[in-house]
Amino acid sequence: MIPSLVLRTWAKLLVPLTFLFSLWILYRGHNSPGGGFAGGILAATGVALYGLAYSVAEARKLLPAQPLALIGAGLGFSVLSGFVAYFYNRTFLTGIWNADLKIGTPLLFDIGVYLLVFGVLMQFALTFERRIGEEGE
């Protein structure tokens, strides 16, 4: 961790902003630049920054679940979104859309990508940070 007042203050401000921004990036991805991959990375940068400024323990508190659980949930989400098509007698991963709500299974798939990328990067960053934190002590 880096005990810098400037970094810590900014980190507190930036984390909720990056989270919101990443969700927006995820949502707009279908029609404009963005998507689950970029969104997931963005969300991860915020938390990683927070972890650098404070500590791994503090950063972990920001996460809704363990990174490995996020990875599993993401992969599960993407796979399950593919199975929806079977209920419409289409094959695996065919996009199924609700025309009125403008919501379809590709968005569900992308949410899975978002969760997984976020979880993978968190797992990388937190594992390394924890190791360094412990070696530093």
Added chain:
Amino acid sequence: MNFDLTSLQPLLVLSCLALILGGAAAVRPRVAEGISWGLAAVSALMAVVIGLTPLGTRASVPWIPDWSVEWSLHITGLSRLFGLVVCGMGTFVFAYASRYLRDYERRGECIGLLAAFMVSMLGVVLAADLVTLFVAWELTSVTSFLLIGIERERESARRAAVQAFVVTGAGALAMLAGFVMIYQVAGTWRLDQIPDLSSHPSTPWIVGLVALGAMAKSAQVPFQFWLPSAMEAPTPVSAYLHSATMVKAGVFLLLTLGPILGKSLAWTPILATVGCLTALAGAHLAWQADDLKRILAGTTVSSLGLMVALVGLSKQLATGAVLVFLLGHCLYKGALFMVAGNFTFISGEKKASRLSGLGRAYPLLWASALVAELGLAGFGPVLAFVGKEVAFKAAPLSMLIALAVASPMLVACAWRLAFAPFLGPTPTGARPLPLAMLLPPVLLGAMSLAGGFAPTAIQSWLIDPVVGPGLKRFSVIPELDAALLATLLALGVGIWLALKTRPTNAVTLAERAYGSVVAWLRQTGESVRATTQDKPVRKRVLTVILVATTVLAIGFLADPSMVWPDLQLPTVPVLLVATLIFGGAVATVFAPTRISGIVSLGVTGLGLALLFLLMGAPDLAMTQLTVEIVTVVIFVLVFHHLPRIGYHATRSIRMRDAVAALVLAGFLTLALLSVTGRPDLARSAEFYAANSMPLALGKNVVNTIIVDFRAMDTLGEITVLAAAALGVTSLFGKSLAHKEEA
């Protein structure tokens, strides 16, 4: 919404219910006992549904229509019989497991996996095409692996799990190759549409490959050793997977493909030989063992050998015998495993020779054990005996001799388990046996007897739809012929063996062979690693670069026809950005410290993002930018504590590295240019651009490609990412665990 699975719908709904219940047990182990009862009820209901569904019911949904691959299930005579075995035994096993696993630490996980296994196994026996069959087959291997290794902190459990998985998995790969060959020859995956391939020239290959899969799964010689090791799993698992259902998948496969391949010249020699050898090896294994479950595993191997040999005969009578014997085997072997589990529950003993005096305190247990051992000994009014008598009638002389040698050893096992554990004074400290653990073996024994007295009912309901009409009616009253003589002889010799010999617990040759193959693989892997990886990082990277260069060079040599794209002169902004990237790269190479190197590398990344932006790819630019940021953060984290960079390498070594890097870069550039120049790829770009909105309802072409058009690729990529994260966790988490211990 419209289901195409109309008539199999109840079964699918019940399967989903079983999976949900299993998941609930895994998440909430505290209520696992109740859930196990629920699963018993669900599987009983499934058995009823399977029994009532008319034969010929078929359901399918497309999977990969271009290759006519689909998910499909059907109910035939064979799948009904096996489906009843899977769900019927499931009922007893879940009822038994509810109480048996009550105090087990991993009960939730175990019951959840058992439910997952049941559904996978049902997929195997109901599969209507080769692809569905293969997928379900592999799922049973995976659940079996997890169940054998459920006590993962024990080394022997891990080894047994890996052994079973490696053996059955390798066999399944051979089987898959056989399936693909069947598809190439027959032009269809559907089991009901494949014609008789017996006379096709490539059929011997198909038979060999498919037989390998069946042999591995059904623990045939030389793969028989994995089954006794698999006894590491809790008893309900052994009773269900490793005696009643999963190990019979190989027999099921051979029965399924018998009509297609059975008249091939390769069929009978391979299967009859392997089956007879297995019958002998298994009986020997059982006779030598003292561990209760290993005895039972050995006898299971032997019975499976008999079944495979009979399927190999490719005769109507032999097939009928297999089916009757298979049903009888499930009933008595399931009961025996539960009795063995009860022994251990009562007295804590796992060795047969240390048990005694349980008869007075547990008369019903003794009764059920006796009935079950009649099946094992192959004599008496039980269903297995009926099957064995028919088998002896169907078998040619050579096979009869093999069976006559194997049978006494099985009789000896039956004798040892039937009397010694029950006779003598009642031991102190025996626990009372709960009803939920007593009733399943008693009921299985009762069914075994009932089947023995009414084999004709079973024959007309379950066997005739498989083998066709015209088979002689089975009967429990044996005819006075050579088969009966062989049985009586085996009985006498077996009892003599039981009284005169002691188990030696010998390690089999096959198991030792497996051990040395694994050791050799480890050694070879280590030496490969030592020659390519065990060096300074500089040389490791060089290895990677050289391999990549070689692959690309081979590619260009194989197809030298290079298509040059129409190159245009770069605009001024592009030139500026290119200069920035080049400058960043040069600065990285000559960076005096790690941090400055990372920052310089970041400059090339940012330049790349700018380039994407100029080329009209804002998506890529954005992703590149965020990736750059994260990479720099992670680099900083990792390099934070490393020592300062020192340039230890001599000038000539650095020159060598530079040349290698430049050659690879050159090849990459050529490859990129060549790919961009190909007209067919340009067409696919046009396709995506034109169809993004009409087909995928999205304006962002990049995104619709990622999440819709090529979602399957993305799924593969994110799976790789997840695996990488697991790799990092195990690499770094392990040393953490060591630290905590210290």
